[in-house]
Amino acid sequence: MNDHINRRGFLRDAAAAGLLLGAAGLPLQGMAQNKEKEKEEPVILYRTLGKTGLQMTILGYGAMRTSDPAVIRQAVDMGINNIDTARGYMDGHNEEIVAKALGDLRKKVVITTKIRVGTKERMNADIDASLAALNTDYIDILLLHGLKRDEEVQNEEWIGLLQEAKKAGKVRFAGFSTHNNMSGTLRAAVKGGFFDVVLTAYNFKSEPDLTKAIGEAAKAGIGIIAMKTQAGGYTDAAMGGLNPHQAALKWALDDQNVTCAIPAMVTFDQLNENFSVMGSHLGWLDRKTLHRYGRVIDDRLCRFCNRCADQCEHGVAISDIQRCLMYAEGYGDEALALSSYADLGREAGLSACRSCSGCTVTCPNGVNITANLQRAMQHFA
Secondary structure, three states: OOOEEEOHHHHHHHHHHHHHHHHHOOOHHHHHHHHHHOOOOOOEEEEEOHHHOOEEEOEOEEOOOOOOHHHHHHHHHHOOOEEEOOOOHHHHHHHHHHHHHHHHHHHHOEEEEEEOOOOHHHHHHHHHHHHHHHOOOOEEEEEEOOOOOHHHHOOHHHHHHHHHHHHOOOEEEEEEEEOOOHHHHHHHHHHHOOOOEEEEEOOOOOOHHHHHHHHHHHHOOOEEEEEOOOOOOOOOHHHOOOOOHHHHHHHHHOOOOOOEEOOEOOOHHHHHHHHOOOOOOOOHHHHHHHHHHHHHHOOOOOOOOOOOHHHOOOOOOHHHHHHHHHHHHOOOOHHHHHHHHHHHOHHHOOHHHHOOOOOOOOOOOOOOHHHHHHHHHHHOO
């Protein structure tokens, strides 16, 4: 998978600078030395999204938490050409924000949206609702939201619905997102052979087997989009002022099997910070920063492997609850944390934990599940 670089602007500016300096009688050697000291300008990099053939900028725009269309519009004006949203984000309003931001630029951008699985009637209604909210005749990439079991990836009714949506011209490419059991669902997608795209949680704290599964899926022609790349986005005094989030994004994009990453961006500052990562490489200081960040978050960041799922006899959705807690403590987004927790439903929630004499669930990655669930009970009381 090759990166393609847009150098037109770079060459134009460089040529103009050379002509001006020549006219002024200034030494070009001195200019080169000064340029080396300046910060390297970001360049637009593209990768091919698996068998879809879509050329995606390696930095996509995660619109999940964005309420200001101007930030999304600025991202597109800067050159980002793919945007991720979902029918359920902001109770359906996030897709409308994306549509408002794009306006007449719709055809220049790859739009990914997601629907929850359920009855065929409801899923078809959600597709139509997304088309209306996005003000478009077609969805570039439609994902089934949050699959976690291998058998879900092989559900014939859901696959049939997606095939019908493709045939009707409502959807160009189909896939699914996954926050849990990512390695298992990726391998199930390879085995099934239907899905074009998988959006998976992936960051520098992910298990090595997930990296391997991503490679297997990419080799099979499945386009891989990475989310949760910032490993929670925590800020902590123990970091000593270091900002690990650019390094974390570099780590995910350093994997050539990943077509693009879609970090959630809310402000212009976040957009600019992430955009500057394009064209840069993961270096020694980045790795040192991630090592330090990893020690800070090691016992609180769920890896979403879902190996804790069968340990709780009460059926508590431990991994999903820890993801909701991450939204509160890492993202600093209480509204998202509360709405995501509400989506889990009472049976999967923390009700059983309140009357439990003591949690016996353990994490193979060393996450302190008991402490996380205790904090979650305080957040989601």
